[in-house]
Amino acid sequence: MAVDYKTYVLSPAETAVCALAGAAAAGAGAQILFGYAAVSLVSAVAAVPAAIAAGRNILKKRRLRKLLMQFRDMLDAMKASVSSGRNLYGAVSDCIRDTESLHGKNGMIVSELKQISDGMRNGADPGDLFRDLAERSGLEDVADFAGILGVTAKTGGDIRRTVSECRDVICAKIRTEAAIRATVASNKNELYVMSLMPFAVSAVLKAGGTPTADGASGLAFRVAAVAIYLSAFAVGMKITDVKV
Numbered sequence: 197m198a199v200d201y202k203t204y205v206l207s208p209a210e211t212a213v214c215a216l217a218g219a220a221a222a223g224a225g226a227q228i229l230f231g232y233a234a235v236s237l238v239s240a241v242a243a244v245p246a247a248i249a250a251g252r253n254i255l256k257k258r259r260l261r262k263l264l265m266q267f268r269d270m271l272d273a274m275k276a277s278v279s280s281g282r283n284l285y286g287a288v289s290d291c292i293r294d295t296e297s298l299h300g301k302n303g304m305i306v307s308e309l310k311q312i313s314d315g316m317r318n319g320a321d322p323g324d325l326f327r328d329l330a331e332r333s334g335l336e337d338v339a340d341f342a343g344i345l346g347v348t349a350k351t352g353g354d355i356r357r358t359v360s361e362c363r364d365v366i367c368a369k370i371r372t373e374a375a376i377r378a379t380v381a382s383n384k385n386e387l388y389v390m391s392l393m394p395f396a397v398s399a400v401l402k403a404g405g406t407p408t409a410d411g412a413s414g415l416a417f418r419v420a421a422v423a424i425y426l427s428a429f430a431v432g433m434k435i436t437d438v439k440v
Contacts, residue, residue, distance in 0.1 A: 271366060
């Protein structure tokens with residue numbers, strides 16, 4: 197069955213973990229900043245949908261990243277296979293065996309290669325089969341490989357050279373993207389640490405017995421401060437959200 201990698205369906209356990217984590221974080225933060233149980237409860241409940249959505253997005257990106265790494269391993273195996281003289285169908289069969297040893301029988305790329313092998317055995321164009329994977333995953337590297345492979349297969353070009361050059365270019369691109377992603381992750385980690393400072397300062401002040409403004413004016417001030425904080429955090433996330 198073809199998998200739509202651009203849509204991630206959370207399992208009940210994953211949904212529960214995301215909801216609980218979001219509710220706990222929002223409730224604890226509200227309790228530190230406001231000190232009212234009712235506000236903390238409302239904040240915890242209100243945070244659940246956003247936490248589930250955020251968790252779904254994180255897990256979807258993680259799955260796509262994993263698929264890309266498995267696709268890279270497939271390219272390595274395919275390059276070795278065609279270099280030994282195997283035709284494209286034989287190379288795909290070899291890739292199934294090689295990637296299965298790396299990622300197990302239930303590996304994403306293993307399942308995809310089995311579908312591609314079945315399609316090729318039934319006369320389907322290999323470029324179209326890989327293009328279908330590219331459309332379902334949204335991975336640009338898979339789309340590039342599918343386009344070049346399709347043209348080569350239809351025109352009777354040198355499969356060995358095509359696969360070898362595609363593998364080298366795509367793997368170099370993946371390494372560059374990994375380096376950029378590492379730099380961006382470092383900046384995001386700094387943002388996460390800085391975002392915790394208001395809560396830490398507030399907790400320390402309360403622990404030290406520092407008086408805080410109560411009443412409607414005090415509550416309004418803290419609500420405004422939280423709104424400014426959330427806006428600044430959203431801007432920071434947008435700045436560090438570099439597409440690679």
